[in-house]
Amino acid sequence: MPEIDLYLWARVQSGDKEAFEILFHKYYSTLYLLSKRYTKDFTAAREIVQRLFIHLWEHRMQINITLSLNAYLLQAIRFNSIRYLENDRKIGIRLDVIPESNYEKEFHDHIEYAELQRMILDTIESLPEQCRKVFKLSRFEQLKYAVIAQQLGISVKTVEGHITKALKILHENLHDF
Amino acid sequence: MNMFLSGNITIELLVGYIEGSLNDPHRDEVHHWLETDPANWEFFNRFKEAWSNPQELIELSKENQEKDWSFISMTLHESDKVKSGRNSKRLFSRWWIRVAAVFVMFLSITGGYYLGRNTNRPLSLTGGGYHEIVVPAGEKSKLILSDGTKVWINAGSTLRLPNQFNYISRDIWLDGEAYFEVTHDKVRPFLVHTSDLDIRALGTKFNVKAYSDEDVIEATLIEGLISLETWNIFNNRVDEVFVQPNHKAIFVKKKNPVISDEIIREIDEPLRPKRITISKPIQVEQTISWREGKLVFIDETFENIASKLERRFGVSILIENEQIKKVRYTGVLKNISVEQALKAIQFTARFNYSIHDNTIIITDETTVDQK
Numbered sequence: 001m002p003e004i005d006l007y008l009w010a011r012v013q014s015g016d017k018e019a020f021e022i023l024f025h026k027y028y029s030t031l032y033l034l035s036k037r038y039t040k041d042f043t044a045a046r047e048i049v050q051r052l053f054i055h056l057w058e059h060r061m062q063i064n065i066t067l068s069l070n071a072y073l074l075q076a077i078r079f080n081s082i083r084y085l086e087n088d089r090k091i092g093i094r095l096d097v098i099p100e101s102n103y104e105k106e107f108h109d110h111i112e113y114a115e116l117q118r119m120i121l122d123t124i125e126s127l128p129e130q131c132r133k134v135f136k137l138s139r140f141e142q143l144k145y146a147v148i149a150q151q152l153g154i155s156v157k158t159v160e161g162h163i164t165k166a167l168k169i170l171h172e173n174l175h176d177f
Numbered sequence: 178m179n180m181f182l183s184g185n186i187t188i189e190l191l192v193g194y195i196e197g198s199l200n201d202p203h204r205d206e207v208h209h210w211l212e213t214d215p216a217n218w219e220f221f222n223r224f225k226e227a228w229s230n231p232q233e234l235i236e237l238s239k240e241n242q243e244k245d246w247s248f249i250s251m252t253l254h255e256s257d258k259v260k261s262g263r264n265s266k267r268l269f270s271r272w273w274i275r276v277a278a279v280f281v282m283f284l285s286i287t288g289g290y291y292l293g294r295n296t297n298r299p300l301s302l303t304g305g306g307y308h309e310i311v312v313p314a315g316e317k318s319k320l321i322l323s324d325g326t327k328v329w330i331n332a333g334s335t336l337r338l339p340n341q342f343n344y345i346s347r348d349i350w351l352d353g354e355a356y357f358e359v360t361h362d363k364v365r366p367f368l369v370h371t372s373d374l375d376i377r378a379l380g381t382k383f384n385v386k387a388y389s390d391e392d393v394i395e396a397t398l399i400e401g402l403i404s405l406e407t408w409n410i411f412n413n414r415v416d417e418v419f420v421q422p423n424h425k426a427i428f429v430k431k432k433n434p435v436i437s438d439e440i441i442r443e444i445d446e447p448l449r450p451k452r453i454t455i456s457k458p459i460q461v462e463q464t465i466s467w468r469e470g471k472l473v474f475i476d477e478t479f480e481n482i483a484s485k486l487e488r489r490f491g492v493s494i495l496i497e498n499e500q501i502k503k504v505r506y507t508g509v510l511k512n513i514s515v516e517q518a519l520k521a522i523q524f525t526a527r528f529n530y531s532i533h534d535n536t537i538i539i540t541d542e543t544t545v546d547q548k
Contacts, residue, residue, distance in 0.1 A: 007408075007415065008408070010348065010368070010370055010375065011370070011375070011408060013350060013370065014350045014351075014370035014371055014372055014375075015352075015372050015389070016372060016373065016408070017250070017253065018408070019408060020253075021246065021250070022408075024246055024249065025242065025246070028237075028242055028245070029237050029242075032236070032237060033233065033237075036233075042236055046236075046241075046245065049245070050245055050248060050249055053249050054249055054252050054253065057249075057253050061307055061309075061337060061350075062307070064339065064343075066343050066345060109223075112223060113223050113226065113227065116223050116224065116227050117227045117230070117233060120227055120228075120234075121233075121234055121237055124234060125239070136234075139231045139234070140231055140232070140234065140235060164189065167187075167188050167189040167192060168187075168188075168189065170188050171182065171187045171188035171189065174182060174188060175182050
């Protein structure tokens with residue numbers, strides 16, 4: 001996995017936008033969630049991630065990554081999110097990232113959270129269609145099973161079945177995580 | 178493997194616990210699990226928090242992600258346009274604007290100084306670990322790298338390399354044409370990165386032609402072994418193609434590319450976009466003749482010849498007569514000025530030319546030159 005990232009980063013440095021897009025989609029959720037954990041502001045989190053990627057592209061030749069692109073990106077997001085909080089919530093991006101040891105535990109926790117949440121998101125997106133629909137209605141719109149059953153024209157038992165199935169799949173995915 | 182979800186503890190159980198819908202025996206089971214290991218407790222808290230934030234699922238919807246990507250993509254386009262300043266019209270490639278645009282890019286990225294524009298001395302970017310060597314149209318350059326590898330760089334090319342090769346590989350980035358004689362290094366492959374593919378070499382002699390304003394990338398092997406690696410988006414993996422000596426690999430960047438006659442003669446199968454095609458065995462001397470300052474044309478149209486002359490001499494050539502563009506010429510031009518080149522071609526083709534500064538206008542012989 002890390003080798004794929006390094007390969008993709010080398011392609012990005014030679015101007016390959018498609019490789020850059022792959023990296024974007026791969027890291028987006030984790031970076032957004034991490035930034036949000038720090039800033040507690042979803043608009044700021046989104047903007048920090050966007051600006052980071054733009055800066056990454058514009059300075060790609062100056063970023064020499066030989067070990068882990070993942071680590072670099074996570075540190076960069078943390079660094080810029082904390083700066084956002086400290087600089088009176090103004091968004092400016094810096095790429096020369098130096099990890100600070102007193103934040104290690106907190107940082108580690110945030111990453112774990114982000115990875116977990118991302119796993120849940122990915123699982124939900126990969127559910128079979130009806131199952132996904134039911135699950136989203138129950139989770140996002142907080143609808144009772146009876147209401148969902150009525151909306152979709154199925155029995156309450158079927159709704160329960162879908163929820164159970166979704167949780168089983170989630171369990172399998174997290175177990176292998 | 179998630180160590181926390183052991184035994185009977187399932188996500189379904191944890192969700193039930195969080196939502197308060199479990200019966201007593203099941204609740205006890207969860208309590209027991211939580212008490213067994215503080216790591217379980219930590220995992221539970223994390224999961225509980227994730228489960229309590231379903232709106233994050235909405236925030237991270239595919240839609241939003243696509244929207245954010247579109248915004249970024251557009252911004253990248255804008256910043257790249259400013260940087261390259263390259264025009265798609267080949268006959269009007271004003272090299273001095275291209276070169277000026279390159280320096281605008283240096284200043285905006287580094288916000289700092291650059292050393293004088295001398296093709297024998299690499300330009301240094303502050304704050305990075307890289308050299309960037311820009312060879313404008315009309316010039317050539319030769320380097321010896323820190324590992325002993327020799328590189329010849331053709332006109333209108335840019336080469337980027339790190340101050341120091343790292344311990345994994347020797348990487349350079351090329352936009353343009355260069356010929357390499359790579360020193361043997363068992364441990365570190367030599368990688369030439371171009372816009373669409375990478376060329377991997379161990380101890381070899383090869384030529385790479387990868388101008389960003391052209392539709393194909395060519396890699397010709399003289400001696401040794403190289404492979405070309407492209408990222409296959411559909412399979413999400415790297416495709417690797419090996420090239421034998423005296424063969425050329427051709428990668429087509431897009432549908433309906435502009436291809437030179439030279440290439441058409443060298444292949445015996447059709448070219449497909451985003452694919453690498455290997456040529457028939459060829460005379461490699463012709464491919465690398467540019468190093469000796471030779472220009473070789475075999476049955477090439479005047480149009481193609483003009484664009485080679487533009488690159489080689491750093492001029493702009495405007496052909497005003499459509500028929501003249503299609504006239505074919507065969508010959509070798511060596512170490513001469515652009516005017517001598519035009520005069521040589523005039524032996525076989527009929528045209529007039531007039532030179533104003535760095536612009537040459539080609540007209541048919543019946544047109545009277547206007548000053």
